[in-house]
Amino acid sequence: MTATTAPPATPSAARRVPRANRKKSRLGWNLVGLLVAATVGFPVYWMLNTAFKPSKDAIDPNPHFFPTTFTLENFKRALEISDFWGPVGRSLVVASVVVVIGIAVGMLAALAISRFAFRGRKVVIVGILAVQMIPLVAMIIPVFLLLNDLGQYDKLTGLIITYLTFILPFTVWTLRGFIVNIPKELEEAAMVDGCTPTGAFLRVVFPLLAPGMVATSVYAFIQAWNEYLYALMLMSQQNQTATVWLGNFTTKHGTEFAPMMAGSTMMALPIVVLFLIVQRKMAAGLTAGAVKG
Numbered sequence: 001m002t003a004t005t006a007p008p009a010t011p012s013a014a015r016r017v018p019r020a021n022r023k024k025s026r027l028g029w030n031l032v033g034l035l036v037a038a039t040v041g042f043p044v045y046w047m048l049n050t051a052f053k054p055s056k057d058a059i060d061p062n063p064h065f066f067p068t069t070f071t072l073e074n075f076k077r078a079l080e081i082s083d084f085w086g087p088v089g090r091s092l093v094v095a096s097v098v099v100v101i102g103i104a105v106g107m108l109a110a111l112a113i114s115r116f117a118f119r120g121r122k123v124v125i126v127g128i129l130a131v132q133m134i135p136l137v138a139m140i141i142p143v144f145l146l147l148n149d150l151g152q153y154d155k156l157t158g159l160i161i162t163y164l165t166f167i168l169p170f171t172v173w174t175l176r177g178f179i180v181n182i183p184k185e186l187e188e189a190a191m192v193d194g195c196t197p198t199g200a201f202l203r204v205v206f207p208l209l210a211p212g213m214v215a216t217s218v219y220a221f222i223q224a225w226n227e228y229l230y231a232l233m234l235m236s237q238q239n240q241t242a243t244v245w246l247g248n249f250t251t252k253h254g255t256e257f258a259p260m261m262a263g264s265t266m267m268a269l270p271i272v273v274l275f276l277i278v279q280r281k282m283a284a285g286l287t288a289g290a291v292k293g
């Protein structure tokens with residue numbers, strides 16, 4: 001009795017099998033990506049949904065996924081509660097100043113620990129990481145006492161200094177990752193061609209570092225813009241920021257959810273506009289610092 005052997009698979013059939021597997025795998029990952037995007041984007045959608053629906057629909061025990069009636073009364077009500085432009089203006093000032101100072105100082109510090117070998121360099125790097133591990137709530141009392149002694153309580157300058165204490169380590173560590181990815185040989189080649197160390201940095205390193213600085217600036221701006229605890233504890237109601245201003249919608253009579261969502265929508269607009277302006281630089285910066293550390 002002779003054994004029969006199956007004919008060998010043709011090369012075209014062998015190629016079709018891996019290609020079909022790759023399509024199934026791609027489809028599966030696309031579905032996972034859509035699920036993650038829907039999960040992350042649903043709170044934003046529900047905020048917009050609540051902001052444009054009547055107040056009575058916002059507290060309906062049987063909410064509708066799609067609003068049946070659109071209204072702008074919630075935005076009008078949000079603008080009438082306390083002062084809107086004052087807190088928003090103060091938040092813009094604080095966040096902008098924190099970003100400018102944080103990026104300027106952070107870039108110099110990141111350049112120093114990335115390009116120069118000095119005694120205690122590793123201690124500085126570990127210290128930057130250790131500072132970021134300390135919970136912000138653990139420092140609220142020492143910060144309050146220190147600012148009160150310095151006469152900076154209930155002042156924007158005191159709030160700016162406070163924000164810099166936790167945003168500067170973030171900018172230094174992030175910018176260090178971008179600088180490490182820029183080959184040092186480029187600076188050396190520029191100095192061979194006659195550039196000074198400062199000139200080599202400005203002509204070679206700085207343009208390559210620009211996308212990373214943009215990405216870091218956006219995240220630093222978001223941290224300063226969304227911060228709530230220190231703004232609540234260190235500023236009075238007359239000098240409150242935008243995040244604290246949202247608390248005006250909670251009164252002894254209850255919470256006005258629809259106007260609160262309208263106020264949250266208006267607060268999110270500066271961040272959205274900032275992302276739209278720098279989205280290309282953001283994409284380049286995020287990929288530039290993702291390899292070396």
